[in-house]
Amino acid sequence: MSKSLIQFIIEEQRAIPGATGDFTGLLSDIVSACKQIAHQVNKGALIGVLGSAGSENVQGETQKKLDVITNEIFLKSNEWAGHLAAMASEEMDDIYPIPAKYPKGKYLLTFDPLDGSSNIDVNISVGTIFSILRCPEGITNPTADDFMQPGTKQVCAGYALYGPNTMLVITSGNGVNGFTLDRDVGDFFLTHPNMTIPADTLEFAINASNERYWEAPVQRYVKECIAGKTGPRGVNFNMRWVASMVAEVHRILTRGGVFMYPKDTKDPSKAGKLRLMYEANPMSFIVEQAGGMSHTGYERIMDIKPSGLHQRVPVILGSKNEVERIVGYHKEA
Numbered sequence: 001m002s003k004s005l006i007q008f009i010i011e012e013q014r015a016i017p018g019a020t021g022d023f024t025g026l027l028s029d030i031v032s033a034c035k036q037i038a039h040q041v042n043k044g045a046l047i048g049v050l051g052s053a054g055s056e057n058v059q060g061e062t063q064k065k066l067d068v069i070t071n072e073i074f075l076k077s078n079e080w081a082g083h084l085a086a087m088a089s090e091e092m093d094d095i096y097p098i099p100a101k102y103p104k105g106k107y108l109l110t111f112d113p114l115d116g117s118s119n120i121d122v123n124i125s126v127g128t129i130f131s132i133l134r135c136p137e138g139i140t141n142p143t144a145d146d147f148m149q150p151g152t153k154q155v156c157a158g159y160a161l162y163g164p165n166t167m168l169v170i171t172s173g174n175g176v177n178g179f180t181l182d183r184d185v186g187d188f189f190l191t192h193p194n195m196t197i198p199a200d201t202l203e204f205a206i207n208a209s210n211e212r213y214w215e216a217p218v219q220r221y222v223k224e225c226i227a228g229k230t231g232p233r234g235v236n237f238n239m240r241w242v243a244s245m246v247a248e249v250h251r252i253l254t255r256g257g258v259f260m261y262p263k264d265t266k267d268p269s270k271a272g273k274l275r276l277m278y279e280a281n282p283m284s285f286i287v288e289q290a291g292g293m294s295h296t297g298y299e300r301i302m303d304i305k306p307s308g309l310h311q312r313v314p315v316i317l318g319s320k321n322e323v324e325r326i327v328g329y330h331k332e333a
């Protein structure tokens with residue numbers, strides 16, 4: 001049988017001089033949270049977890065019952081062990097300091113507990129996204145300011161995909177590896193070592209209903225793809241849109257492609273739809289580690305110095321040559 005996720009992490013940790021085991025402990029708590037979420041998502045209506053919670057999160061989005069449940073699972077699994085100083089989530093306005101009754105640790109955790117939650121009631125794949133940062137040296141009671149680190153500072157990023165299989169895909173800056181949950185054994189096993197994104201692709205993903213709001217460079221790119229053989233690209237493209245970022249990124253890691261939620265004029269107060277700290281940054285870390293590229297069209301996402309926990313950014317990520325082309329269109333515009 002292939003390596004379990006925890007064996008894999010412990011072996012990686014051994015290669016780091018001075019490692020204390022804190023990181024391994026933290027990842028094992030995250031894995032435990034993802035297994036619990038997989039169980040809830042899998043049971044669905046049988047345990048009454050589908051539908052709306054009747055509340056709104058800080059972004060003004062209606063929360064699903066599972067948004068609330070999965071957020072609670074992540075907090076409870078990760079607060080007790082002494083690896084973290086604080087957490088931040090899509091579903092909470094402010095940061096979550098570790099309660100005084102527990103020891104505090106040296107890491108910060110941000111997460112989107114249920115990504116693609118509009119898909120949950122229609123039984124389409126959803127996921128969880130997380131990012132681990134170091135708590136700044138000497139800080140025991142971090143504030144939101146301590147989370148304002150660019151994506152290049154991430155220690156680890158990952159996602160769980162709750163699809164036909166439950167998978168966990170992680171990077172700690174040493175390539176990207178994918179693990180599949182064996183429900184009978186109750187553990188994740190390495191099934192997709194060294195995942196890489198092909199540099200070229202003939203597949204793109206975008207919510208085309210927003211076309212009239214996009215900027216000219218993205219309109220040009222998509223128009224050229226749709227023109228296919230008869231257009232300037234001289235080749236046919238395929239399009240996909242799942243509306244779960246985790247599923248789109250997983251497809252791109254598996255067979256290449258481009259995913260875009262670009263800057264648009266739909267709501268001028270928002271720079272994009274996706275959130276930097278717990279969606280764009282972790283996915284960018286994974287995509288770059290797999291040989292892909294992740295950009296806003298104007299700058300590398302992981303270079304952005306965050307200004308707020310729930311800051312939104314435009315996202316263009318995936319196969320390198322296509323993302324470079326789209327960035328080039330932005331420069332020409």
Ligand SMILES: O=P(O)(O)OC[C@H]1O[C@](O)(COP(=O)(O)O)[C@@H](O)[C@@H]1O
Nearest residue numbers: 112114115116117118207243244245
């Ligand atoms: O419904 P739209 O506008 O196509 O947006 C879909 C995007 O929104 C998201 O669902 C946002 O994530 P949440 O469900 O965590 O809010 C992404 O996963 C997805 O790419």
Ligand SMILES: [Mg+2]
Nearest residue numbers: 112115116279
């Ligand atoms: Mg999300």
Ligand SMILES: [Mg+2]
Nearest residue numbers: 090112114115
């Ligand atoms: Mg979410």
